[in-house]
Amino acid sequence: MFSTAFLDLPALQGASGTVTLPGSKSISNRVLLLAALCQGTTVVHDLLDSDDTRVMLNALRQLGCGVEVAGTTVTITGLGGQLKHQDAIAFFMGNAGTAMRPLTAALAVLGGDFTLSGVPRMHERPIGDLVDALRALGCSIDYLGHDGFPPLHIGPPSLKVDAPIQVRGDVSSQFLTALLMALPLAAKEQDIVIEVVGELISKPYIDITLNLLARFGIAVQREGWQRFTLPAGSRYQSPGTIHVEADASSASYFIALGAIATGDGIRIQGVGADSIQGDIRFMDAAAQMGATITSGPNWLAIQRGAWPLKGITLDCNHIPDAAMTLGVMALYADKPTTLRNIASWRVKETDRIVAMATECRKLGATVEEGPDWITVHPLQQGQWKAASIHTYDDHRVAMCFSLAAFNADQIPVRLEDPKCVAKTFPDYFEALFSVAHARPQDIPVICIDGPTASGKGTLASRVAAALGYHYLDSGALYRVTAYAALQAGLTLEAVDEARIADLARTLPVRFEGDTVWLGQADVSDAIRTEQAGMNASKVSVLPAVRTALVALQHSFQRLPGLLADGRDMGTVIFPDAPLKVFLTASAAQRAERRHKQLISKGISTTLDSLRADLEARDARDSSRSVAPLKAAQEAYQLDNSLLSIEASVDQVLTWWQAKQPF
Numbered sequence: 001m002f003s004t005a006f007l008d009l010p011a012l013q014g015a016s017g018t019v020t021l022p023g024s025k026s027i028s029n030r031v032l033l034l035a036a037l038c039q040g041t042t043v044v045h046d047l048l049d050s051d052d053t054r055v056m057l058n059a060l061r062q063l064g065c066g067v068e069v070a071g072t073t074v075t076i077t078g079l080g081g082q083l084k085h086q087d088a089i090a091f092f093m094g095n096a097g098t099a100m101r102p103l104t105a106a107l108a109v110l111g112g113d114f115t116l117s118g119v120p121r122m123h124e125r126p127i128g129d130l131v132d133a134l135r136a137l138g139c140s141i142d143y144l145g146h147d148g149f150p151p152l153h154i155g156p157p158s159l160k161v162d163a164p165i166q167v168r169g170d171v172s173s174q175f176l177t178a179l180l181m182a183l184p185l186a187a188k189e190q191d192i193v194i195e196v197v198g199e200l201i202s203k204p205y206i207d208i209t210l211n212l213l214a215r216f217g218i219a220v221q222r223e224g225w226q227r228f229t230l231p232a233g234s235r236y237q238s239p240g241t242i243h244v245e246a247d248a249s250s251a252s253y254f255i256a257l258g259a260i261a262t263g264d265g266i267r268i269q270g271v272g273a274d275s276i277q278g279d280i281r282f283m284d285a286a287a288q289m290g291a292t293i294t295s296g297p298n299w300l301a302i303q304r305g306a307w308p309l310k311g312i313t314l315d316c317n318h319i320p321d322a323a324m325t326l327g328v329m330a331l332y333a334d335k336p337t338t339l340r341n342i343a344s345w346r347v348k349e350t351d352r353i354v355a356m357a358t359e360c361r362k363l364g365a366t367v368e369e370g371p372d373w374i375t376v377h378p379l380q381q382g383q384w385k386a387a388s389i390h391t392y393d394d395h396r397v398a399m400c401f402s403l404a405a406f407n408a409d410q411i412p413v414r415l416e417d418p419k420c421v422a423k424t425f426p427d428y429f430e431a432l433f434s435v436a437h438a439r440p441q442d443i444p445v446i447c448i449d450g451p452t453a454s455g456k457g458t459l460a461s462r463v464a465a466a467l468g469y470h471y472l473d474s475g476a477l478y479r480v481t482a483y484a485a486l487q488a489g490l491t492l493e494a495v496d497e498a499r500i501a502d503l504a505r506t507l508p509v510r511f512e513g514d515t516v517w518l519g520q521a522d523v524s525d526a527i528r529t530e531q532a533g534m535n536a537s538k539v540s541v542l543p544a545v546r547t548a549l550v551a552l553q554h555s556f557q558r559l560p561g562l563l564a565d566g567r568d569m570g571t572v573i574f575p576d577a578p579l580k581v582f583l584t585a586s587a588a589q590r591a592e593r594r595h596k597q598l599i600s601k602g603i604s605t606t607l608d609s610l611r612a613d614l615e616a617r618d619a620r621d622s623s624r625s626v627a628p629l630k631a632a633q634e635a636y637q638l639d640n641s642l643l644s645i646e647a648s649v650d651q652v653l654t655w656w657q658a659k660q661p662f
C-alpha cells in the first residue's frame, strides 16, 4: 500500500497481463453481518481486507461474535439473534457506510445500549430515513449530534411489526438493505412487509442483498421494487461456507484500462459477466464506449477496440459507483459524455459530482454539471495539463484518476493521499503497476552517490519512502558479490575476475525490507561488516564484475520510480536520471557516525582505525580505472556533515519538487 502524501504516476503507455481483484466490499460486509446474525459458524472465503471490512469485523468482535482471520478466509461464529452480553458498547464506524447502515438497523432491532459514531464525513452522511423507518417499528434511536445524521444512540426497542414499514428509497438503497437484513430477527410469528416510498435507486445493490439473504435461508418475496415481504418464521441459517466474488466496481478500473491502453489486453480474475453485482453492467457501458470484452466463469478479458473511445449519454442509476470510471474514460472519447441520474454521487464518500468536475477541469477538460448529471468533454493531444489530483478521502476518485496517466501528452499525474484506496482496494496501485507499462525514460530515477558512510543509504531509503519509490542499494550488490565469491572459494583478485563476473551475472539476490537474501540464506548481517565493505571495494574495481551487475541494477527501475544509491548511479548506471545528488560529509564525521553505528550493534572498534579504513576505501573507489567515485557533472552537491537526516531528506525532496510540473 502507498501511504505517502502523494503518488506521482509517470506517463503510462500500455498495459497487458492478469490482475486478481480483491473481494467485493458490498458482498463482504453483508456476508459478515449475516454470518454474525446466524446460529453457528460460517467460513467466509476471499473476504476483502480493507478499512470498511475491518470496521465491520471490529464491531462484530465488540458484540461478542467469534472472529478468526486467516489471510482472506474469516470464520465467524454467530450470535444466533441473541446478544451475548448487555453492556454499553461504543462502535466507531470510520467512513464505512456499508457497515454503519446495516449495523444500525440490526442493533436497533436487537436492542441494547449502543452508540455509533464515525469520522467527520460519516457525520455528514444522511441516515434520517432509516432512523424514521426504525422508529416507526418501535426502535429506540436518538441523534447525538445533528438530527438526521450520525452519531446515534440506540436503546431497547418495543417492536410492533403488524403494519407495513415504510422506508424512502431515493436517497440510499442501503436503508432498504439495512431493514431487509435486520427484520428477519423480528419475523417470528407474522409476515413483515416493507414498502419503499419514492423511486428506489441503486436497485442492483438490493439484488445483492436478496441474493445473499437467500444464501442465509431468508426467502424475501418481492413485488416489483415497491413491496418486500419477510415471511413469518424466517430464520437465519448459515450456509456453512461462502465465497465472496471479486469487486465489480474495482473491476471497472481495469476494464477501463484495457479499453484505453495499447498492448495485449487485460484479464481480470475473480469476477465474470454473470456476477450478482450490479456494477458488472459497467462492462456494457465500457463496450458502448469502444472496449472489446469477453468473459467466462469468474473472468473478464478486455482489449482496446474503438479509438478514440466513443462519447456516450447514459443513465447511470444502475451503476452508480462504477460510473465514475466512465467520467475519466470520457477524457479519451471522440465527443462529450453525459452521465445522468447520478444524484446519489452527492452523498457518497464526498460530493462526487463536484469532485469529478473539479479534478477533470484541473486536467484541462471542459465539464458541465447539474444536480444529478455531469458532462465531460474529451481532451485532445496538446490540451492535457499536469495536475495534482485531490482525492477527497474517496478511494474511487483516486483509482479513476490514475487512468489519466495514459494521456496523449505523456504528462505525469499526481494523486494526493493515495492510501485512500484502502477503503476497498489497498493494493490498487501495485495491481496497476503490475500490468501498466511506461517508457524507461519516463520512470524517474533519483541518484544519490557519495563516499562510504556519507549517509547515502539512510537518505535514499527515506526519500524513497516519502515518494513511494523503489530503492536500490547498489553497494549491497557488490557486498553480496564479494560474499558469494568467497563462499565459492575464489579470491577477490583479478585472477578470478571472469569467475566472479559469472557469479554476479546470475546472483540470486533478493531484497525484502531490510533483509538481504542470497538464495535461501539471509546474508543481511554478514554483508554489513567493515570487512565485507572492504571486500566489496576489492571486487568493485574489476571491470568485468561491474559490467555483469549492470542489467541487474537496471532491473530496479520500475514503476512508479527509483531511488538508487552508490558510487556510479548518476555517472554510469542511470546517466539520464532527472535528479542526481552527490552526498558528502567530512571524513571525521563519517568515521564518527560509523563508530556509533557499530558500537550500537555491540561491535567494538576505534575511531582511528575506522577513519583509516574509510579513507583507504575512498582512495580505491576514486582512483580505479572504471566508474571511479566522482560527482556527475549536473549533480547537486549536498554536504551533510552538519545536517540532520530530516533536513537532508527535505533538501532532496525540495530539489525533486522543483523539477515537477505540478
Ligand code: C5P
Pocket (backbone or CB within 6 Å): 452, 453, 474, 475, 476, 478, 479, 533, 536, 537, 538, 540, 565, 566, 567, 568, 569, 617, 621
Ligand atoms: O555503499 P557501500 O559501502 O555498501 O559499498 C560497498 C563498496 O562497493 C564500496 O566501497 C564501493 O567500492 C563499491 N560500490 C561501487 N559502486 C557502487 C556501489 C558500491 O563500486 N555503485
